[in-house]
Amino acid sequence: MRLRTILASLAAGILITALAGCTPLDAQGSAAASVPHVSDAGRLGPQDGYIPTGGSVALTDDVPAVTRLDGRLRDALGRAAAAAAERHVAFTIADGWRSTRYQQYLFDQAVAQYGSAQEASRWVKPADQSKHVHGAAVDIATADAMDWLVRFGAEYGLCQIYANESWHFELAADASGTCPALLTDGSAG
């Protein structure tokens, strides 16, 4: 849920807003005052899986966003990335594992923006439902890597899950390498 460029082009403002809201935490902590789950004393940082807005990390980086991913997902991503590299496509991720409080922060931001948990959940799952919190989802950072995964990811078990999130992938293919039908958005399941 972190691909600013594509989000902007889709006018899908919720995530831009949610993540833009993260930036002041690094700079001044000023945004934290309105978010009860993230106090000034406990700003979001790498230990939460937080990757600054506009940033991305490599699958080989030693950061919690990567190292706390489910081992099977990391392995599948690694194998897919090796194959994609042969086509000069590099995998980087804009979000991977997230702490519960980071996910809750994003959800709270979305609720504030959209006015209801129902509407927010189309874009950001509550902390108790997000696959990111379990290390079972990644948001791919670049369009070429997303395109590659949409075409070939199922061979590695990797599937796009939500029609409105072309960047979000989970290990979801069945034994025959078939991905489930796309869900409309995060509120669908």
Ligand SMILES: [Zn+2]
């Ligand atoms: Zn995601």
